[in-house]
Amino acid sequence: MIKEVIVVEGRDDTVAIKRAVEADTIETGGSAVNRAVISKIRLAQERRGVIILTDPDHAGERIRKIIDAKVPGCKHAFIPEADATRKGDIGVENARPEAIQAALSRVHTSFExxxxxxxxxxxxxxxxxxxxxxxxxxxxxxxxxxxxxxxxxxxxxxxxxxxxxxxxxxxxxxxxxxxxxx
Structure with missing residues (x-):
């Protein structure tokens, strides 16, 4: 079981994470990260720590920046675009379990x-x-x-x-x- 809560964009990403590792997730519901989601992420950061694992695209990067700015000290994991692309669609949900495990094994903490x-x-x-x-x-x-x-x-x-x-x-x-x- 991964101690930290993993922040992902949506339900399909949660399914992909659970295929790869035993972990809890918070879903942002896409790029419109609202106050309620930020509050959940803050609580998770205080209690267990947070790993941000968003899609390797512009929207995923935008979500990552929003969360990192509002919840300092988050850890970051990145899946290479090639490992998260299937039939032209880019997303965590397309990554094989091994790619997710590899990304989570190379987590970095942000020191803004x-x-x-x-x-x-x-x-x-x-x-x-x-x-x-x-x-x-x-x-x-x-x-x-x-x-x-x-x-x-x-x-x-x-x-x-x-x-x-x-x-x-x-x-x-x-x-x-x-x-x-x-």
């Missing part, structure tokens, strides 16, 4: 406002910004680190927010350069 251990220069030197393949490289790096895909500015924020160390960053880059993706 924490200084980054990785510099903008490091990110640029790694070809993750201002590079012809920057977007593709960020996608692979995000999957390796378990922080999800994001644009360059958001990558800098996530590296700081999740306190990715220079050693973790270097190891992930080594895997990326070797042609791996996890």
């Amino acid at each position: 406002g924490a200084p980054s251990m990785i510099s903008l220069e490091d990110v640029m030197d790694a070809g993750l910004m201002v590079h012809p393949q920057a977007a593709a490289r960020r996608m692979v790096l995000g999957n390796i680190l378990g922080i999800g895909y994001c644009n360059g500015k958001q990558l800098m924020k996530r590296l700081a927010m999740f306190q990715i160390t220079p050693e973790e960053f270097a190891a992930a880059l080594a895997v990326l350069e070797a042609g791996g993706d996890e």
Whole structure:
């Protein structure tokens, strides 16, 4: 049984989570996260902790940001887009149990406002910004680190927010350069 409550978008996501692990969930009911849902998430965070596991798409990212802003200290799990896509549909509900278990094994805690251990220069030197393949490289790096895909500015924020160390960053880059993706 996972101690923390997992926040997902909908009922189908809860079904997918329960196929993969024994855990309790809170469903946001989509992208319109209302006060009642935020109150439930706050209570869960105070009592047991919360893991946010939303779809790897724009709407899922929006929900993640809303919750993270209103309920500090949440943990985050990310399923790579490729593992959450079936027949063109992106969502946690499409992920295999193994992909959900892998995402939950690489949970990160948000430290909003924490200084980054990785510099903008490091990110640029790694070809993750201002590079012809920057977007593709960020996608692979995000999957390796378990922080999800994001644009360059958001990558800098996530590296700081999740306190990715220079050693973790270097190891992930080594895997990326070797042609791996996890």
